[in-house]
Amino acid sequence: MAFIGRRDDLELLEDCFREKRAQLVFVYGRRRVGKTETLTQFAKGKDTLFFAAQNATKEDQLASFSRLMFDAGAPGREYLSQYPTWEAALSELARLPEPSDGGRRLVIFDEFPYLAKSDPSLPSVLQNLWDHTLRHANLMIVICGSSMSFIEKELLSEKSPLYGRATGILKMTPLPYWDAVKFFPDYSVEDKALAYAILGGVPRYLEEFDPEESLEANIKRRILRRIAPLYSEVEFLLHEELRETAKYNSIIRAIALGGTSLNEIATHTMMPGATVAAYLSNLMELGIVEREFPASAKIKEHAKGARGLYRLIDNFFRFWYMFVFPYRSELERGDVNDVYERCVRPTLHDFAGxxxxxxxxxxxxxxxxxxxxxxxxxxxxxxxxxxxxxxxxxxxxxxxxxxxxxxxxxxxxxxxxxxxxxxxxxxxxxxxxxxxxxxxxxxxxxxxxxxxxxxxxxxxxxxxxxxxxxxxxx
Missing domain, CATH: 3.40.1350.10 (Trna Endonuclease; Chain: A, domain 1)
Incomplete structure (x- = not known):
């Protein structure tokens, strides 16, 4: 499938690439939102060093990065099997051969939090090299990550060594509906709207549906069947990002069923309001929940939170908690058709409201x-x-x-x-x-x-x- 959407994000990245001075750009957003695909699209036609970090040890990460550097022409491959430290490895970025077209070299660190997890000193190393060497080089360095709390609290906050060094910060959000429905070019406008209501604007979810199959067939095969990736996606993401998933399940389910105030959610979950508020804060950081205020509310009302209500802004999470979570026993037994006919079909349009x-x-x-x-x-x-x-x-x-x-x-x-x-x-x-x-x-x-x-x-x-x-x- 051709790359869809992200025109504004790509234009912002291109603007950074065209700047005369060196660039240190942070790109982050929730999992599945399409960061890697967008950066891959952005890198086309550019001399690019693209390092996809894994959840591995420091030594394994260094070995992989060293091979990538040597393949790109970094000096030292004749007498080094790998760099001994990240400082040694990153300092060589400035010594990579100039791009053949005389332009700028692009360096992308995808899932940078994995690197920092294996070596907590890495942000300080990068800060020191940026201040003294790399900011004078003909480079655009992109730091990308899915762990939003890590990026915001450990790399961009005032306590981070890299604070104030970023020349660009791009927080990627789900696709708007007009781009999301391009995944289903032959659907009727009604089915396009229903598909968006179910999947939202997360590209990875949209890619799971087969545009040549009907909406009903996709719901049954791609969500309600227990072998389908989307069937277990919500639980997987929560386990990846959060602890005490049972409590988060309860809170999200309460919102999905119409609980919007803090008191309503606390009553439904039978948890203290202060505890619920802390969990809701984490869900808001992940882009799953939003707190909204009346459009006419003054700023002081936002500060006090007097009239704020909570809602799920992730469409797929809302669908999953409405139609998968409550019927897991039936779905685990393979009773997909009955769950669809009895629970999904009669209420799908109301759900899409x-x-x-x-x-x-x-x-x-x-x-x-x-x-x-x-x-x-x-x-x-x-x-x-x-x-x-x-x-x-x-x-x-x-x-x-x-x-x-x-x-x-x-x-x-x-x-x-x-x-x-x-x-x-x-x-x-x-x-x-x-x-x-x-x-x-x-x-x-x-x-x-x-x-x-x-x-x-x-x-x-x-x-x-x-x-x-x-x-x-x-």
Whole structure:
């Protein structure tokens, strides 16, 4: 399959590569998000030293890196079998032969945390060499890693020897929906949206589905069968990144079932609120959970956390905890068809409602960035109070203009009463100048279309074709 997406990430890396001074760039993000594939794409056409670190001893790592260096023409291969230390090895980067095209050499350390784990002095060694030698060389060095907490706390924080040395920091996130659905070019727009609702924007998950098979067949074969990699993916990732996975299972399951406040999650899990908050913090670091605030909330409300709610931002985790985790006994016995027919099929569209709202908010951001909204949005999110909720809300920088939206992933068309209900809710947001956007899978009734088509209407109607068009023209 051809490489998909990451245009913005690749452009940022290319900008660094074109800089005149030496570059030390950190690229990190959660596992499976596509860092290695993106760096491989970036390295095409460049003189590149690409070292993929393994979870091995210091000696084994040095031996592998030494072979790579000697193959690249580093001096010393005639009398050395390998470098004795990382300091000796890394200092030779500046002595590698100049690229044949007269350009810059690219050096990539993939999964750098494995190297630092085998030799904790390595960040200090690299810092010393960068300060005295490597920053004057014709190099771009990329430090890549999946352990986000390690990168942020051990390499980029103030206590790290490498603090302040980075010339670029790129945190890679899952693909936006308009790129994710390119993995399924022949699916209907409805099935594309459902596939995104199930898998999210993590490339490794998207690659598991066969685009030539139906959505139903893929769910059964690629997720619900116990031999499928996605069947055990969630547990594998949690075991890799976290301890006490049983407690994390309980917390994620509570959120997947609709527990959004700290009190609701604590009640469901029967754990103290302070304990739950600590676990939630770790899940947020991994990009699995997010804390959100009403789109109109002031900064002081974010600081106090007074109205914050928790939600799963990883679509696949949400699907897994809804449809795999509770039915493990049946699935372990191979009862895939019954679980699908009884549990998945009847509720799949309802399940996709929240991811569809997320798609609409992503669309709103993209349209704002590209100047296709009535104003440049300062924030895009949800809005709620004690009794009302609005699915999508974009607020102008001035604070006196807003777009409010309702999202329905249903096969029945939206009607005028939905618009009236949205107007009633929006009357309480405290923003005087409002416009109304309605997003619908099933289209719109003629009376609603007529209302939106009226002269000086403040209503806009959008379907899935409109949402997917943003990826084609942006």
């Amino acid at each position: 929240l991811p569809f709202e997320g798609m609409c908010r992503e669309w709103m951001w993209r349209e704002s960035i590209n100047g296709r909204l009535p104003f440049r949005a300062r924030t895009v999110g949800r809005w709620w109070d004690r009794t009302r909720e609005i699915d999508v809300m974009a607020v102008a920088d001035s604070g006196d203009r807003a777009i409010v939206g309702e999202c329905k992933f249903r096969n029945t068309p939206m009607d005028v009463p939905m618009l009236n209900l949205l107007r009633d809710r929006a009357a309480h947001i405290g923003v005087p100048d409002r416009q109304y956007y309605l997003f619908s899978l099933g289209g719109f009734t003629k009376p609603l279309i007529d209302a939106a088509s009226a002269e000086q209407s403040d209503v806009r109607l959008l379907d899935l074709d409109d949402l997917f068009a943003v990826g084609q023209r942006a």
